[in-house]
Each structure stands twice: as C-alpha cells, then as structure tokens.
Amino acid sequence: MLDSEVTSMIIKGIGETLYMTVFSTGFGYLLGLPLGIILAVTDKDGIKPNALLYRILDVLSNILRSIPFLILLILLIPFTRTIVGKSYGSTATIVPLVIAAAPFIARMVESSIKEVDSGVIEAAKSMGASTFTIIRKVLLVEARTSILTGATIGVGTILGYSAMAGTVGGGGLGDIAVRYGYYRYQEDIMIVTVILLIVLVQLFQLAGMKLAARFDHR
Amino acid sequence: MAQIVLEHISKRFEIEGKTIDALADINLEIEKGEIFGIIGMSGAGKSTLVRCLNFLEKPTDGKVLIDGSNLGTLTEKELRTQRRDIAMIFQHFNLLLQKTVLDNIAFPLVIQGKKKAEARKRAKELLQIVGLEEKEKAYPSQLSGGQKQRVAIARALASNPHILLCDEATSALDPQTTQSILNLLKQINQKYGITIVIITHQMDVIREVCEKVAIIEAGRLVEHGNVVDIFNHPKSAAGKKLIIGDNVSATVTGEKSQVNEEVIVRAVFTENSAFEPVVANMILRIGEPINILKADTKNVNGIAKGEMLLGLPQNKRKEITEYLTEKGLEIEEVEQYAG
Ligand SMILES: Nc1ncnc2c1ncn2[C@@H]1O[C@H](COP(=O)(O)OP(=O)(O)O)[C@@H](O)[C@H]1O
Ligand SMILES: [Mg+2]
Numbered sequence A: 001m002l003d004s005e006v007t008s009m010i011i012k013g014i015g016e017t018l019y020m021t022v023f024s025t026g027f028g029y030l031l032g033l034p035l036g037i038i039l040a041v042t043d044k045d046g047i048k049p050n051a052l053l054y055r056i057l058d059v060l061s062n063i064l065r066s067i068p069f070l071i072l073l074i075l076l077i078p079f080t081r082t083i084v085g086k087s088y089g090s091t092a093t094i095v096p097l098v099i100a101a102a103p104f105i106a107r108m109v110e111s112s113i114k115e116v117d118s119g120v121i122e123a124a125k126s127m128g129a130s131t132f133t134i135i136r137k138v139l140l141v142e143a144r145t146s147i148l149t150g151a152t153i154g155v156g157t158i159l160g161y162s163a164m165a166g167t168v169g170g171g172g173l174g175d176i177a178v179r180y181g182y183y184r185y186q187e188d189i190m191i192v193t194v195i196l197l198i199v200l201v202q203l204f205q206l207a208g209m210k211l212a213a214r215f216d217h218r
Numbered sequence B: 001m002a003q004i005v006l007e008h009i010s011k012r013f014e015i016e017g018k019t020i021d022a023l024a025d026i027n028l029e030i031e032k033g034e035i036f037g038i039i040g041m042s043g044a045g046k047s048t049l050v051r052c053l054n055f056l057e058k059p060t061d062g063k064v065l066i067d068g069s070n071l072g073t074l075t076e077k078e079l080r081t082q083r084r085d086i087a088m089i090f091q092h093f094n095l096l097l098q099k100t101v102l103d104n105i106a107f108p109l110v111i112q113g114k115k116k117a118e119a120r121k122r123a124k125e126l127l128q129i130v131g132l133e134e135k136e137k138a139y140p141s142q143l144s145g146g147q148k149q150r151v152a153i154a155r156a157l158a159s160n161p162h163i164l165l166c167d168e169a170t171s172a173l174d175p176q177t178t179q180s181i182l183n184l185l186k187q188i189n190q191k192y193g194i195t196i197v198i199i200t201h202q203m204d205v206i207r208e209v210c211e212k213v214a215i216i217e218a219g220r221l222v223e224h225g226n227v228v229d230i231f232n233h234p235k236s237a238a239g240k241k242l243i244i245g246d247n248v249s250a251t252v253t254g255e256k257s258q259v260n261e262e263v264i265v266r267a268v269f270t271e272n273s274a275f276e277p278v279v280a281n282m283i284l285r286i287g288e289p290i291n292i293l294k295a296d297t298k299n300v301n302g303i304a305k306g307e308m309l310l311g312l313p314q315n316k317r318k319e320i321t322e323y324l325t326e327k328g329l330e331i332e333e334v335e336q337y338a339g
Helices: A004-042 A051-066 A069-075 A077-084 A090-114 A118-126 A129-142 A144-166 A172-181 A185-216 B046-053 B076-083 B101-110 B116-129 B145-157 B175-192 B202-211 B227-233 B237-243 B247-255 B271-275 B278-286 B312-328
Strands: B004-016 B018-030 B035-037 B060-068 B086-090 B163-167 B195-200 B214-215 B220-226 B263-272 B291-300 B303-313 B332-333
Touching: A004 A051, A004 A090, A004 A129, A004 A144, A004 A172, A004 A185, A004 B303, A051 A090, A069 A077, A069 A144, A077 A090, A090 A144, A118 A129, A118 B086, A129 A144, A129 B101, A129 B263, A144 A172, A144 A185, A144 B145, A172 A185, B004 B046, B018 B046, B018 B214, B018 B278, B035 B046, B035 B202, B046 B060, B046 B163, B046 B195, B076 B101, B086 B145, B101 B116, B101 B145, B101 B247, B116 B145, B116 B220, B145 B175, B163 B175, B175 B195, B175 B202, B195 B202, B202 B227, B202 B291, B214 B227, B214 B237, B220 B227, B220 B237, B227 B303, B263 B312, B303 B312
Parallel strands: B035 B195, B035 B214, B086 B163, B163 B195
Antiparallel strands: B004 B018, B004 B060, B214 B220, B263 B303, B263 B332, B291 B303
16 A cells, blocks of 8 residues: 555655744744743733733734634735735645744733742842843743753644645645545554654644753753 | 931832822831841731831831931932842742742842853852852752751852841741751851841741841831840830730630739840849748749840849739849730730
8 A cells, every 4th residue: 555656755745844843933933932922021010011002912922812814814815815926735735833832922922921929020130131131041941941842842833733724735744644544544554754743743742841840950 | 417317218018009108107217237126016017117227118108227328319220229239038939949049149240241151150159158159059058947048148248238127038948947047147147247127927037146126007007125124124015015925814814813803914034144043032031922923034135134024912022023124034914905
C-alpha cells in the first residue's frame, strides 16, 4: 500500500505541515506577544492600567477566539488572496492560522505575565524602573518559562488547526488524510498521517518542555 | 531641615464604594543617619506610610520632602531618578527568581543604564559587604531566607542610596537570622551613614536597632520619640499594648491571684539597680506577698533594661511604690489595660 509515490507524498506533507506550523507560530507570536503584554499591562491590576485600551483588545481577541477556525478560514479568503495572491495551499493557510493563533497566544502570554510576583515588580519600581524597563527586564524575564510552556501548547494547537485547514485544500498531512481517508476510503494512509500528526505534536511538546525546564531557575 | 519630612500625610483608598482611611494626618521628621522605627499592629498603615516615602503610593493629601525635594511636585521621570536614592527591602525579599544572585544585585545599576560588566563588578563588591561571595552564581531558590535578605540588602545598596526603607524585613525570619540581619543593618548605618527606616510589628526589632520610634494605630501617629523614653513610659494605649504586651491580660484574667485586691504595676530598672535584690528586700520589709506576673531583661540600645509586672496588695501600694522609686526603679500602674 505504501509505495514510493505515497511515501514521497507523505514526506512532502510532513514538510508542508511543519512549514505552516513554524511560520504561523512565528507570525502568531509576532502579533500575539505584544498584544498579550499590552493586555497584561493595561488591565486594572497591571503596571499601567488603561481601561479603554484593555477593553478594546479584550473584546477583539474574544471575538476572534470564538469564531470556529474553519469559518474564520472561509471568512478570510478575500483577505488571504490580497496578501498571498491565492487562497489555497500551505502558504495561503498561514494567513488564517496566524489570525486564529494571535489572540489565543495573546491570552496565554497575558496569563503568563500576570503570574509574575507583584513584589518583584514593586521592587523594580522602587529602584526607579520605568514601565518599559519593567516589561523588558522584569516581566519578560520572570515569565520566560511560563511563556515557553505556553508556546509549546500553542504549537500543538496550531498544528491541529493546520490539519483542519487541510480539509479545504490547505496542504500538509491533514490534506492527505482527508483526500485519501475520506474521499477514497484508503484508511491505511489516513491512519499513517494521523499517527504522524500525533508524533509531531508529541515531539514539539517534548522539545518545548525540555527547553522551558532548562530556563527555569525557580 | 530633616532628611525626611512628612507634612499632614493622608491616604484614602476607595474600594467598591467603601473608603478606607489608611493614613490620617501624619506628621513626622526623620534626621539624616538615624535608624528610625515605625511600629504598629497589622493593618495599622505601616506599609502604606513607608510606600508614601518613595511615592510608590501617592498620598491623598500632604507633602513628602526628601532631602528638601517635594516628591509631589516631581515629574514621573524626576521621581524615578529620586527613587535611586531611596532603596527598599521587603518581607518576602522580592528577588528576581530567574536571575543569579550577582545579576540580582547588579539589577538596579542595569536599570540605570550602566554597562553589564561595570554593574557586575560593583555587585561583587556588595556581595562581600553582605558576606555572600561564594553565592554569586546561585539562584534565589537555592538560598535560605536570611541569605535572600542579604542579597536584597546588597541590591538595595547598589545605587549608593541615602535612605534605606525596610518593610517588615525580618518578619519572615527566625530570631537568630533576624538578629544577624539587624546587625548588618546597624553596620551599614554606621559605615555609610545611610538613614534607615524600619517598619515592623515586633517591638524587639525596634529595641534592638532603633534610636527613634513612631507608633501608628489605625492610620494615626499616636506617639513618637526616643526608643528609650517610649519603652520606659509608653503613653498611648497602642504603645502600652505593643510594649507591655498582651500577656498581661492573659496572666491577670487567666488565674485568680492570691493577693487580694491586686494593683498591677510595671517596674523598669536599669543595670545599676539590677544587681541589688530589690524585690526580695522589699517583701522582707513590707511583710506581704506580692505577685510577679512577668519579668524580663532586655537590651535597649546596648543598655540592659529589666522589666517586671508586679501584682501588689491594694493597701500597701503607696508604700511599695515609694520604696521602689527610692531604689531607682520607674513605676507605672497598668491595671486599667489588664482586661
Ligand atoms: N491598595 C490598597 N487598596 C485598598 N486598601 C488598602 C490598600 N493598601 C492598603 N490598604 C488598606 O489600608 C490599611 C493599612 O494597610 P497597610 O499599610 O498594609 O498596613 P500594615 O502594613 O500596617 O499592616 C488596611 O486596612 C488595608 O486593608
Ligand atoms: Mg505591612
């Protein structure tokens, strides 16, 4: 059943899945990290409360998070087309993946930052640290482990979403699983791709947790 | 002018429609080079007061003058610069858990924009001052409470402050470690002339290191002055409670005394009188039994002070009081707070 043609297709699928996951996570953090920091800082117990700004970002990220991913993907088709030039394939899938991941990442970053001991922040203030310095040298440093742990969860979720995007022609392992398992009833190929997806998630998980533990000195 | 001047400081918190007057009209002056204690029960407003000294808490009313500069008139930026002169240590140390001891100490300098190498060099000197040279690469989680507080003190000294604020800095430590931290603070005060403000709810801490003390209760300054004077003659109810302690009432109400119609007095004596068996002689002379409810010797600023709570028979009270006063003891009635 797994002739060389199928094998090379699966290898290509792994490559596409990794490509989508890595880039979506990267861009997701590019948007989500600052967003999460702003949420944590502007909340009423934050170091620079700003009710209006918090409210806007809070509502925005909640709306985005409550739209099911597949629907978001379809809603974003015109937007994706303007950015990438087409609306199918793995590169195009990165766009909705980033939009779906960013608010979710922001929430995780926000909660990681809020875990930082308020006493340490108070100490930094008493030394004359500015808000920006506190963010850079206290919050991000002390929350580092927690942010990394969050990223590990994030990668797993994004990988799952990317497989979902496969069902509408997004490429990658999810695409293969749907095309062969659902449309052609070749369950063996579907099972292989599912196992590969599970293995990939596990590997990311393991690497992420190891990395987080290495950086933790608590 | 005094180094720290508080004029009519009030602080009101509004939470969910309720208002809390955490501080009410506090006036206080702290001189340069002093070790000044602020004592009060939990919730009295001590932390709020000390946080007003570096404007981590902005008073609702009143003025804070540090070295002549009025904190209320400074811009945010000027205030941050001013804070470099006012270091602070805390009950729970508040060290950065993800940084080594050395980098924790270098931290205030890094914040000020100093080069990392330069900051670390200074941090090493400071580690020596607090006696933790061998711990420079350790992380806070690997240190004991006393060691953590030493690191916090070293960190506080990094920017050469004029003032060191200590908010319950020894409250999480055992008595021996408390002693060693207090000794370190004393040493720092003497060596560098840094003014130290010590916030605590423990009278022993005040007695051990402070020259001056202020007592606050429910946001009000009820008494302040020299530690020796206040220790000998606390005037306010809060002062009496802190100094004489709650065990008076426990002892007195707990067991019925054998002495009829007992009057309780507090007798304080110094080194000189501690040698003579004053009480024994007095009993022989009066020929009546008296109750010793509590007896203790304490070190107040290096002078041995004895303190006793005596239950005296009502009818001999005048006689006994006169006798003890003649022998150089200071006598004061405390019965009214016994219940
Ligand atoms: N940020 C705050 N918001 C509301 N109430 C506060 C705040 N900080 C302190 N308080 C209240 O002010 C009073 C004094 O608190 P605090 O200064 O912490 O006392 P202490 O340090 O003497 O135990 C308490 O009643 C406390 O609940
Ligand atoms: Mg307190």
